Amino acid sequence: MTKVATHYDQVADIYDSRYDESGGNTYYSHICSGVMRSLPKDGKLLDLGCGTGLFMERYLRFGGEVIGLDISRNMIVRAKERTNSDVTLGTAEHLPFKDNTFDCVSSVLAFSYLQDPQGTVGDIYRVLKPGGSVSICTLGKNVFTSAVPAAHKIGEKLHVKSVGMVSISERYYKPDELSDLLSNAGFTDISVKRRSFAHVSLSPSLYSIAKKFEPLVESKIPYLAFNMCASGVKPKN
Ligand SMILES: C[S@@+](CC[C@H](N)C(=O)[O-])C[C@H]1O[C@@H](n2cnc3c(N)ncnc32)[C@H](O)[C@@H]1O
Numbered sequence: 387m388t389k390v391a392t393h394y395d396q397v398a399d400i401y402d403s404r405y406d407e408s409g410g411n412t413y414y415s416h417i418c419s420g421v422m423r424s425l426p427k428d429g430k431l432l433d434l435g436c437g438t439g440l441f442m443e444r445y446l447r448f449g450g451e452v453i454g455l456d457i458s459r460n461m462i463v464r465a466k467e468r469t470n471s472d473v474t475l476g477t478a479e480h481l482p483f484k485d486n487t488f489d490c491v492s493s494v495l496a497f498s499y500l501q502d503p504q505g506t507v508g509d510i511y512r513v514l515k516p517g518g519s520v521s522i523c524t525l526g527k528n529v530f531t532s533a534v535p536a537a538h539k540i541g542e543k544l545h546v547k548s549v550g551m552v553s554i555s556e557r558y559y560k561p562d563e564l565s566d567l568l569s570n571a572g573f574t575d576i577s578v579k580r581r582s583f584a585h586v587s588l589s590p591s592l593y594s595i596a597k598k599f600e601p602l603v604e605s606k607i608p609y610l611a612f613n614m615c616a617s618g619v620k621p622k623n
Contacts, residue, residue: 417582420579431490433453433454438465456474488514501555525612528611580612
């Protein structure tokens with residue numbers, strides 16, 4: 387089993403609480419709205435790195451159908467309970483689905499863990515139907531995220547049980563890296579936008595200040611936004 391799968395197996399019981407409280411909930415909703423806007427609302431969605439099914443649940447509310455895939459057994463048990471949809475245990479780096487199967491593919495906060503993102507994006511292209519869309523949100527590279535690997539190393543040494551506190555070679559993307567991944571695979575209508583300034587782990591008072599500045603940061607100083615939303619379309623022919 388990989389280190390990341392072991393980590394998410396260990397934190398599956400506390401994962402949802404991170405997004406329950408008001409700050410966590412608005413943080414997660416903000417990301418989801420960035421992902422959702424590039425997806426058809428009633429299609430057949432594959433959610434990669436589905437975790438406990440938080441994004442699957444939101445997509446189902448629009449009347450679509452969802453299949454989740456995740457590398458952690460304990461996370462997908464919860465996704466199954468939450469959504470009553472099909473969930474598959476496996477890695478996003480080898481998709482066990484036939485060509486041209488899905489109307490859309492999403493991935494929320496999981497791409498940073500992939501060792502071969504170009505291979506995964508190529509496989510996403512393969513399983514999408516012509517005209518289908520992909521929408522990804524993942525951590526971007528900036529002044530804040532460059533400190534994260536060191537924090538993870540310290541947290542791991544201190545045996546801190548916290549979501550994401552695992553020291554592995556996580557990847558934080560620049561906008562043109564995500565754009566290249568999508569165009570190399572054959573996607574068109576590519577969009578990459580930085581998103582999120584208020585982070586869930588800030589204290590409530592700092593979170594609400596950062597939240598006030600979030601629209602300004604995203605539009606005028608996007609480099610300071612630490613997530614990245616990327617989307618593209620598989621051409622019809
Ligand atoms: C931060 S959680 C995000 C979960 C969910 N997408 C959400 O929005 O709440 C990252 C998830 O990615 C999964 N993951 C990491 N590497 C993966 C891989 N190679 N293939 C599939 N899932 C993976 C982890 O097990 C974990 O459930």
